[in-house]
Each structure stands twice: as structure tokens, then as C-alpha cells.
């Protein structure tokens with residue numbers, strides 16, 4: 238295929254501007270605040286689409302979440318899975334419209350449609366639970382922006398691996414001996430090929446002559462059954478001697494997404510068996526904390542066990558007013574959090590299964606916070622659904638909360654000094670309030686401007702008005718959104734200084750040593766309190782391999798930096814427990830087009846399916862060997878396993894004679910159109926090109942149309 242060649246000078250200029258562009262991008266990501274420049278940006282009402290205030294208020298708290306604004310206004314996540322993640326797309330669009338558009342009121346019907354598809358609880362236009370919606374939206378954004386983060390093997394894994402390799406080596410020795418026995422003429426079953434669906438077995442008699450060929454899918458047991466009876470006993474004895482079979486430990490990996498990076502914290506759950514004293518400790522991730530409003534008995538226990546400050550007592554007059562329903566009873570967020578961390582007895586129906594006693598026992602459970610998230614969502618459990626949605630009840634207790642709070646006192650002592658908890662101060666940036674009864678209530682949101690802690694607004698569906706913070710703090714909160722105080726600018730500035738110096742040193746010139754780095758890393762530096770280690774995991778495919786360089790996600794999600802800068806960043810941000818960071822060279826001739834065999838399998842499946850559609854008709858048809866096509870069909874798969882095997886090069890030499898003429902056997906090949914041929918030869922290599930003779934093609938076409946009528950289409954391979 239022809240490509241337009243550009244002159245070498247043009248090439249250099251283009252590359253130079255590319256490098257400068259990267260530097261500008263890094264600078265913008267680190268320092269520019271694009272979103273809250275305008276007086277009115279962010280002050281957009283959402284139209285009620287029929288009892289959708291639960292959605293409107295939740296969305297307001299998400300579009301005012303500082304790190305989310307910074308991340309999702311960029312197109313970085315939008316290009317992640319084009320066409321396959323409607324909520325990511327629509328949420329990004331909404332954020333841009335809120336912060337960069339000119340409309341005063343928007344109708345978020347796209348998002349409503351997306352969440353209805355995700356969970357049919359939201360079908361219909363009735364009042365729903367704001368917390369449930371929040372978890373639904375965060376869950377989907379998490380799934381759709383997730384990447385694999387490969388982790389190094391544990392010490393235990395390494396031990397198993399060593400034993401496994403030893404076993405493999407011994408097995409190989411055994412196999413070699415078996416092959417020898419074939420030569421001297423014993424009855425053996427050789428397994429010729431292992432594939433996903435089973436094994437292909439060939440049975441031979443004593444002198445090595447093939448007596449049956451089984452090409453159907455044989456499971457290993459069937460292969461065993463092929464054996465002649467006289468050999469069975471001997472085999473049985475051998476089996477008994479075999480030690481337990483080990484398998485290769487699976488590679489360790491974690492799934493990360495910007496949503497987990499922002500909202501995920503970690504809870505420590507300790508349960509003590511009251512019979513044997515065994516203590517189990519478990520760490521669990523959370524995206525929000527659901528806090529029950531403690532009753533008076535629980536409050537007393539909390540105050541005693543955790544030395545918490547008791548909530549202000551209501552005087553006699555106050556209690557009277559509460560009793561007749563004129564005022565609400567009162568408690569504090571501090572007591573709710575402390576009571577969440579207070580021990581709880583698991584007895585009667587809640588008995589706990591002790592792993593030591595191996596039965597249900599009475600136990601004591603204590604929850605505490607191990608790791609703090611960057612954005613902490615607190616859900617005050619006001620609704621009691623035990624009697625079903627319509628028969629439930631609502632607690633109207635006023636929960637006193639502050640605009641700032643320190644989470645240190647709720648941390649487990651072992652985790653107080655953990656890196657991720659370095660800063661435990663949080664600032665309130667938004668809340669959702671529920672007004673009225675369970676079935677007929679109304680939701681409203683209150684949010685502040687990201688750059689001004691004093692400027693608060695009420696978002697009541699389409700109307701938006703300002704409100705003093707003192708009034709916001711008196712509201713009956715249902716969901717509270719706290720953002721961790723970001724660190725000073727110093728780290729950002731230090732990183733920029735290093736990058737700027739290195740870029741200056743090389744005069745912003747392109748170097749073959751340049752490294753590509755995930756731009757997400759710079760976004761983390763800008764928006765997150767807890768930055769975490771340097772990593773490139775957003776440049777990896779879902780299977781943990783480096784994406785192909787021409788992949789759209791790669792182009793949008795990476796910036797090039799000098800090798801020196803990479804080394805400096807590695808030195809500052811590398812974390813040994815996160816394993817090796819893949820170093821991605823800007824120019825790497827040795828890198829295969831596809832690093833990942835699973836991605837290639839998917840790509841083959843999708844591309845060939847597309848090229849076989851009616852849109853891609855061509856004049857010429859090309860031969861590919863039937864045997865190769867068979868292997869390719871096994872390979873191309875929309876959901877391939879890691880063990881998928883590529884078909885190898887296309888070898889057409891078996892189809893032609895020494896003069897290059899096509900041999901007569903028409904079963905030996907299948908014809909494919911030009912698009913399919915060019916794609917397959919481009920990816921898998923091989924040759925030579927063999928055209929299907931015209932006469933054959935006519936016959937093929939007739940056959941095709943009759944097949945078409947019979948509606949008997951093959952999914953892949955030949956046309």
C-alpha cells in the first residue's frame with residue numbers, strides 16, 4: 238500500500254512540536270484550573286424527569302466532586318471503551334456541560350436511561366433511594382474504567398512455582414522415556430495435540446501402526462480408556478505412585494480505576510470467638526460507610542468503650558417537644574462514627590462461624606477504619622426497609638456534622654501511621670438531604686464551589702440558589718461527601734521542575750530514548766491527596782500487557798518524557814510492593830505489533846467478522862490452506878482464554894506446484910476476500926499470495942448463494 242512520504246525536515250519539525258506538545262500537556266494537567274474560572278460555572282440545575290430528584294441530587298454531589306471534575310472533563314476515560322461504556326460517556330458529557338457549557342438547566346435523561354439499563358430497580362419514574370443510585374453509578378464507572386495492575390508474586394507463590402517447575406522437569410523426562418518405548422513397539426496412546434476443548438488422541442498397536450484415530454474431543458479420561466486392557470493394571474499402579482499434581486500459581490493482579498483510587502477506603506473487621514478466643518482479622522474495601530443512628534443504649538456503650546464525647550442532652554422541655562413530634566431528637570456525626578467502631582456481640586441469630594471451633598459460636602466483632610479514601614462518602618442509615626419499601630420507616634434524628642473533621646480518631650491504631658493515612662483531615666463539599674416521609678419525600682443537594690469553602694449553593698432540581706454554610710450545617714443529611722485536604726503544591730512543583738529541566742536540557746528535542754508515561758499519573762499528582770506509586774497500568778490492556786502503540790487509548794492516555802525524567806520519577810515514586818513498572822519506550826523496533834495474544838485473538842475475531850460483511854466485497858479471492866483456517870478458527874475468539882494458541886504463519890506453498898500453479902485439490906484451501914487476506918497476512922505473516930482461479934470463484938459464488946438461501950452461514954473463515 239502507498240503512503241505519502243514526508244521530507245526528513247518536516248518529520249523532525251513534526252516530532253519537535255510533538256515533544257513540546259507533551260510538555261505543555263504535562264504542565265496543563267499539573268497546574269491549570271480550567272473549570273472554575275467563570276463566575277457561574279458549576280451552577281447548573283437539573284430538570285426533574287418525573288420524581289427523579291433522587292438522581293438530580295446525587296449527580297450534583299458527583300459533578301461537584303473536585304477530583305472527578307478534573308478527571309472526567311478530560312477525554313481520557315471517554316475514549317477508553319468507545320461505544321461500550323455509555324455511562325462513562327454521558328457522565329463526562331454532563332461534567333463538561335456543567336463546567337464548560339452555557340446552559341443554566343440541563344436534563345440528565347441520558348444518565349437516567351443508562352442507570353435504568355444497569356439496574357431495573359430504577360425503571361419507571363418513581364422515587365428511589367439516592368444511596369442505591371450512587372453505588373450503581375460508581376460501580377459502573379469503576380467497571381468501565383478499570384485496568385489490571387500486575388502485582389509481584391508473594392513468597393509463597395515463588396515457593397510453589399519452584400516446586401511446579403521441578404515437577405514439569407520430571408514430567409518432561411518421563412515423556413522422553415515414553416517416546417522411547419514407542420520406538421521399541423509397546424502399546425501407547427500419544428496425545429498429539431492439546432486444545433481448549435480436550436485432547437486429540439491417536440491409538441497405535443504394538444508395532445507402532447496406527448489402529449484408530451480419534452479426532453473428536455477427548456477428555457483425558459477418554460484417552461486413558463483407549464488403552465488395551467492388559468496395560469490397564471500397570472497404568473493403575475503407576476497412577477498410585479504419582480504425587481499430587483501441582484499447578485502453576487496464577488499471576489497476582491489488582492484491578493484499579495480512578496473510582497477506586499478516589500472513593501475506596503479499607504475497613505478492618507476483627508471477630509473474636511467467645512469460646513476458643515480465636516481472632517480473625519479481615520480487611521475489606523468500602524466505597525461508602527453506612528452509619529446507623531445509635532439508640533440511647535448504644536450511645537452509652539460507645540461513650541464508655543471509646544471515650545467518645547456524648548451528644549448534647551435534650552432538656553426536659555426538648556424531650557417533650559420531641560415526644561409530641563415538634564422537634565427531632567439530636568445526635569452527632571462523631572457519635573455515629575464512634576458507634577460504628579464500637580464492639581458488637583454476635584449472638585442468637587447472628588452467631589458467627591468460628592474457623593477453629595468449626596461451628597456457630599457467640600462472638601465479638603469490632604470494625605475500624607484501616608485506610609482512608611480521598612473522597613469519603615458517609616451514608617446516614619435513616620431508612621428501615623425491613624417491612625418492604627412501602628412499609629418501611631424513616632429516622633428523622635438530626636445528626637450534627639461539621640464542615641471539617643479529622644478522621645484520625647476512627648482509625649485502627651495499627652494503621653494510624655500508614656502512608657495512605659498521612660493526612661486525615663477532611664472538608665465537606667456536598668450533601669444530599671432527604672425531606673419528608675419514605676415514600677413521598679424530596680431530595681435536595683447542597684454543594685460548594687471547589688475553590689471557595691465559603692460559597693455554598695442549594696441545588697433543588699432546576700433551581701439553584703446560594704445559601705450560607707451555617708444553614709447547610711443544620712440540614713437533615715442523608716449522604717455526606719467529604720474530600721480529603723490535598724497536600725501542598727510542593728510535590729507537584731518539584732516534579733514539574735525536574736521535568737522542565739530535563740526537557741530544557743535536550744532543548745525539547747526528540748530522543749530515541751524517550752519514554753511514554755501514562756498521563757493518568759500526572760492527573761493523580763494534580764487531583765489526589767494520596768498519589769500512590771508511579772505506574773503505567775492505564776497503558777496496559779485488560780490482560781495486563783502493553784497496548785499496541787497505535788491504539789487510540791495509547792495516543793490519548795500517554796505523554797512522552799526524557800529517560801532522565803522517567804528515572805527521577807521512578808526514584809521518587811516507585812513502590813517495591815507494587816512490582817516492576819513496565820517501561821514503555823517511545824520508539825521500540827523490537828516490540829511486536831501486539832504484545833497480548835488474547836487481544837490479538839479478539840481483534841482477529843472482530844476484524845475478520847467485519848471484513849466478511851457485505852460492505853467489503855472484492856473482485857479477487859485468495860487461497861488460505863484449510864488446515865491453517867481450522868487452526869485460526871480455534872484461535873479467533875471474542876472471549877479468549879490465556880491459553881489460546883496462534884495459528885502460526887500462513888503456508889501457501891503446500892497449495893501450489895513447483896511452477897506456482899494451484900494444485901487441483903479444492904478441499905485443500907478456502908477462498909477469502911482481499912480485505913480478509915490482507916488482514917490475516919499482515920498479522921500472521923507467511924505467503925505466497927495465491928489467487929483463486931476465476932472459474933472456481935464462479936462455482937464458489939453459486940455455492941455461497943445457495944448456502945445463503947439455506948441460511949447456513951459459517952461464523953468465520955471462508956466466504
Ligand SMILES: [Zn+2]
Pocket residue numbers: 510511512513514515591592593594595598
Ligand atoms: Zn472458636
Ligand SMILES: [Zn+2]
Pocket residue numbers: 778779780781782833834835836837
Ligand atoms: Zn490483552
